[in-house]
Amino acid sequence: MDCEKAERLLLGAFDGRLKAGEMIWLQDHIKGCPACQKTEQEYRVILSHLKKVDTPGPLPYFKERLLAKLQEEEKALPVLFWQRWATKALAFSLTAFILIGAGFLVFRTPEPQETSQVEALLLRDENPFTETTNILEAKGPDNGNMMLIFSSMEEKDSARR
Amino acid sequence: MIRLSQEGDGEAFGLLVERYKTKVFNLAYAWTQDRTAADDLAQEVFIKAYFSLPKFKFRSEFGTWLYRVALNHIKDYLRKNKNKMKEISLEVLGEIDLTAENVSSRQEEQAGERRKALVQAALQRLPEKHRTILTLRDMQGLSYEEIAGILGLSHGTVDSRLFRARQKLREKLAPYLGREGGEYGL
Numbered sequence: 001m002d003c004e005k006a007e008r009l010l011l012g013a014f015d016g017r018l019k020a021g022e023m024i025w026l027q028d029h030i031k032g033c034p035a036c037q038k039t040e041q042e043y044r045v046i047l048s049h050l051k052k053v054d055t056p057g058p059l060p061y062f063k064e065r066l067l068a069k070l071q072e073e074e075k076a077l078p079v080l081f082w083q084r085w086a087t088k089a090l091a092f093s094l095t096a097f098i099l100i101g102a103g104f105l106v107f108r109t110p111e112p113q114e115t116s117q118v119e120a121l122l123l124r125d126e127n128p129f130t131e132t133t134n135i136l137e138a139k140g141p142d143n144g145n146m147m148l149i150f151s152s153m154e155e156k157d158s159a160r161r
Numbered sequence: 162m163i164r165l166s167q168e169g170d171g172e173a174f175g176l177l178v179e180r181y182k183t184k185v186f187n188l189a190y191a192w193t194q195d196r197t198a199a200d201d202l203a204q205e206v207f208i209k210a211y212f213s214l215p216k217f218k219f220r221s222e223f224g225t226w227l228y229r230v231a232l233n234h235i236k237d238y239l240r241k242n243k244n245k246m247k248e249i250s251l252e253v254l255g256e257i258d259l260t261a262e263n264v265s266s267r268q269e270e271q272a273g274e275r276r277k278a279l280v281q282a283a284l285q286r287l288p289e290k291h292r293t294i295l296t297l298r299d300m301q302g303l304s305y306e307e308i309a310g311i312l313g314l315s316h317g318t319v320d321s322r323l324f325r326a327r328q329k330l331r332e333k334l335a336p337y338l339g340r341e342g343g344e345y346g347l
Contacts, residue, residue: 011324015298017305042338046331049280050299058186059200063178066204067171070211 002029006036014047163214163223174214178207181224184301185231191296192235194281202238206231225310228303232293232311283333291326298323 009026012018018026030036059065121127162173185206189199210230217226284292297303297311309319331338 007328008324011327012320015305017320042331042334043327045338046280046327046334047299049276050284050295051302054277055187055190055199056196058182058203059196062182062186062200062203063175066178066207067175069204069208070171070174073208073212 003033003036003039006030006033007039010036010040010043014043163217163219174211177223181227182207184224185227187301188228188231188296189235191300192239192292194285202235203231206234209234221310222307225307228297228307228311236289279337280334283330286333287326287329290322291329294319294322295326295330299327 006026006029009018009022010030013023013026030040121130162176182203186199186203189202189206190196193199193202206227210227213230217223284295287295293312294308297308298305303311305316305319305323308314308323309316312319314322
């Protein structure tokens, strides 16, 4: 457990992040622990090599090349702007068209249905059977029944026959 | 300088480029190990940064923000170009003792190159988050606070992640540390 703690503190020590008390504890531990001395040595070697990894630096005229590229990108911007605008406008128009169409279909008021003769008579507060009774009394019952059947066949809506 | 750049002042932006180009390039090179690719990436980072400047609200340091842009761009590039990445084989590097000392200055120079390559090869084999934090701290020399800002982590997480990353790197380099009779040494 002490060596695990020592390893953690060791790396903090390399970064200069230890408190005084922690540093003293670490130094005392390492003095008496060959394994931790080896660990310290190994970390020193590795970290020194990481710092030494040198890089070749950017290619010449980095800033000049970059500014030239930026000028080209800025020239292309208006075209790109209009392309993006047109695409967005088209998408918006299609969405609006679909929404308005759907709204129209869902919320439209139903067309008024024609009232039947019976309904019209009832609305005028007249007896719908008056005509039927007259037909039945005027002719014989068989003729009356046939006239009733034929008159109902004029009704287009089959539910009303 | 940043406000002038936001207003489209090319000269002001040029000064920002001069200040940060090496850092951005080094970050890209740490990942690609290819000078041309790193140069291209660094240019792309600055172009991205230029057009994103209006979004920079001074909530963090400009350098922190720029590093964030750079890291995200480099990671996107790596994802798209996994197959093209130069991976150095640890086996090809041969027998190396990171701790041994060399006799002549020429041998030392050659050994130095191989040691660097060895450390780079081991670094490449680490998980991305460990490689990132080691690059930022041990190669770029950024502070814990700067790293926390760039990666959006707490100081505690930076501390523990850095510890774990260094441990893993040491595990990878263990076969090459303090080998007896080794020809090359750190």
